[in-house]
Amino acid sequence: MKRKRSRNTELLQNGRKLSVWSSFWRFPIVWMIAGAVGIILIEAFFRQLTERAEGTVSLIFTLVMGFLSILVYKLTMTYLARRSAPEISGQCAGIDAVLGVLTGTVFITGSAVIIMALGGYSFQWASSADTSSVLISCIGTALGAAIVEELIFRGLMFQAMDKMGGRPLALAVTSLFFGVAHLGNSGATLWSSFAIVLEAGVLLGAAFLWRRNLWFTMGLHFAWNAMEGLLGIPVSGHVAAGLFTVKVNGDALLTGGEFGLEGSIVPVVVSLLISIPMLIGAARKRGDEAGNLPVSK
Template structure:
């Protein structure tokens, strides 16, 4: 057990005292900001390299960036927050990622099919499209966004705020910030930002709290963006040269308009239907952990 001392020192498990400087870095908001800055710097550097690269080289560059960003995250939590990082452990990483990809794929495909059934979308195969180029063009930015945004918003911000004010506050704040972060995208409006808060911020936050695993959240986020791009639907305002040509009909409330599927009411409803069971599962897991601690 860790013991606390009076004054500006704290006694760690091995009996060493943590200095005032160490306590400063251990404060949640401090390590959150420090880790986010490190991840953003790596992303910025490799984004320039990726834009200059072509084909498979851009994907490799993104994978290297992702590995370095995860390393920065792990070092931040280990040496500044002074805690372990089971949420990014290699154990079950493959299974959790696959589950996340399946969840995200079903979510986006289901949303698109419902909008299509209601007359909002019509799809036509883009026969002249270069399939390999489109795959890389869709996968690369989706992978980059999934890794960077999940490490920052769910890995750092949500856990830092959780330490200060609990999980409910952490979910609310990270969801709000996630929506605000997308206000600068092409075609963004207050409505689209609000939609992102509910469908993405809440869903991805609930996914992380439920599984306590960043691989699952990353997989869900990646599939969301990649599948949407492959369908030819704008990804949060970013145009997509997908495998299909999409024609949009009807009100923006149904189709999302120029912003894309995220601006539609349909994925908001579906995401909440997915998020609620995840949050119920989170509450059950917490109760089970408390009972184990009491009887342990």
């Protein structure tokens, strides 16, 4: 009898230990950090490979990196957060990704055209540029950044903050951290980081809330960076060898200065004009979902 009680006590203690350990990993900050570290390590490893490779091989490495990063995200959500991950579901992934690419393309080209009309930019075709090399380089760099940053910021961080304090907190925290993450870039200033908070953090957060999937935000983010690179405009301070050479004229508040288009007031205004309808649409969708919930009797 004593041996049986001892055995039951031991099983109970082990069960409590497992419960505590499980609760630890299910805490939002914990799985957020664990997933982010895994994705960052994969990105760092493949960055070394892509920098040594050229052309199509470099792009293939980027695609493999993206696949493994998404896999780490999926495993983090499944086994640590203990939740499904509908935001990376294959259903309508292609449609949402294309819609995101179109949105990002219109946003960046529209902003650039407005700045050009105001005398801030003038473009000239870079006749010496190797078109295929520029395309592969811009696509690979933009794709890698879009996948990794969206998985970490809109995937892990946004949903961890949402779990802890709701969507407004999640939108505010991810926007702020996204701006801070770009503060160390070449040509960055306090203004450029604040601009990133509004035009990138809020826009991409609003896009995620509206579509409720990461494919749309990845597509938007990808087109954003790729279009800047192809136009020859610095991407968040990183100089891009694009298909055009751009001559910058006027105040940095208009042109973005050394930081590039994202430091301009123009995309800040344009992004807010896009973000507000998205946020309204997300709020209405959430209200409709709440209204369709069964009423308990």
